[in-house]
Amino acid sequence: MTVQGWVYNRTDKGKLVFLLLREGTGFVQCVAFKNDLPAEVFERLLRITQESSIVITGMVRADKRAPGIPGGFEIGVKDAQIIQTANEDYPMALKEHGPDFALDHRHLWMRMPSQWAVLRVRATVISAIREWLDTNGFINMDTPILTPAACEGTTTLFETPYFDEGMAYLSQSGQLYNEADIFAFGKVYSFGPTFRAEKSKTRRHLTEFWMVEPEAAFCDLDALMEIEEQFVTHIVKRVLRDRQAELKSLGRDTTRLEKIEPPFPRISYDDALQMIQQIAAETTDPEKKELLKIEWGMDFGSPHETELTARFEKPVLVYGYPTQVKAFYMEPWPGRPEVCKSVDLLAPEGYGEIIGGSERMSNHELLLQRLHEHKLPEEAFKWYLQLRQYGSVPHSGFGMGVERTVSWVCGIEHIREAIPFPRTIKRVYP
């Protein structure tokens, strides 16, 4: 058989050369004995540089000693043709790099096994997302990226000149458009890039990230939570089924992922708050105590989510947040207007929020009132308000961050590794 690929690493033993070849879908070891091939070819393999492109002809055989992803087999080389000899100054050493250097060389860094594995898992996560939605009655209905104004009215937006229409803004959510779509199609999802111009500098933030946003008509908060746990479980199971070798090479403890099964624990904001307050009271570390300080009405920050989810093995659904910390369009809790029918899905192991969702407000007059309370321009939301005048129904939806989900599934430290070319506050290269 022949293998086409790139030389990831070379080890020579005099009359024997090992080449660890990247061939796109995996890493395979090729072994060349001096006596098995023409002297001139062997001499070239002995001197081949890292990352050179090559076509190898040989025989596959099983060998427990052979490394690779997956390991356990290798190719005995009979002949080889070098396509291009890579320059000898390839900058990526076969070890850890600092983040600045690694990100400056993202175009090469992605060839490394760890990055290759994460991005392969990402592709499977995306495939599983579409698979579950497509087979559960959701239809893909993408939403515009160039938008006239803030969808939720709070987050900082990237802006761009738009002909004679003034400024257009890069989408930070397709949700409002999804809400229009469900009245035509019942259950829909949008899936695309999302842009946030916030100056967030943490391992959980990107300025450009991918979000899937399912939305369903005739769906209340309870039904939404069921959808979320089925959806997340399916994604985890697909990765466990199809990407074992990649997870293993990342050193991921998959027993944690194997426990992901519905139902997920459901906790009200009120109860979660009490748990956090108790944790804060019991902690002796004064710095941690200060970080965990919280009272009713405040949103959970990252330290709160971390402490809370550390006490569960599965993702946790926290519902019923205070209205004042959530977006204007969320349905109020029956009999408790200070609380809304929102739900966040917090991933375990300290990864925190990967899904934010809610039941949407279906009453026209109340929605109009909320718009005014939030000082949003009624004219810009005219179409959105009309949805409540022509056949309004209870409906719900959520947004899931792809990179945060991939980070959790892979067990990696930083979200920037979960997207091929990350965009952060200080980086738009390469």
Add this chain to the structure above:
RNA sequence: UCCUCGAUAGCUCAAUAGGCAGAGCGGGCGGCUGUUAACCGCUAGGUUCCAGGUUCGAGUCCUGGUCGAGGAGCCA
């Protein structure tokens, strides 16, 4: 925007109390028939982020700046 930390060879890092600029990897040359980031010998490789200051002497101390990282806020 705020808080904390960092910047030394291509890369990852070390350098006692302020006293000759170092190692491993990667590159080059040589050796080895089972390497797993191989190993062994030799070799080349430096504006110690920038601008000032203190000092006989600064990678090290002081001032200002640049760039980066982690965290907070905000969020997926």
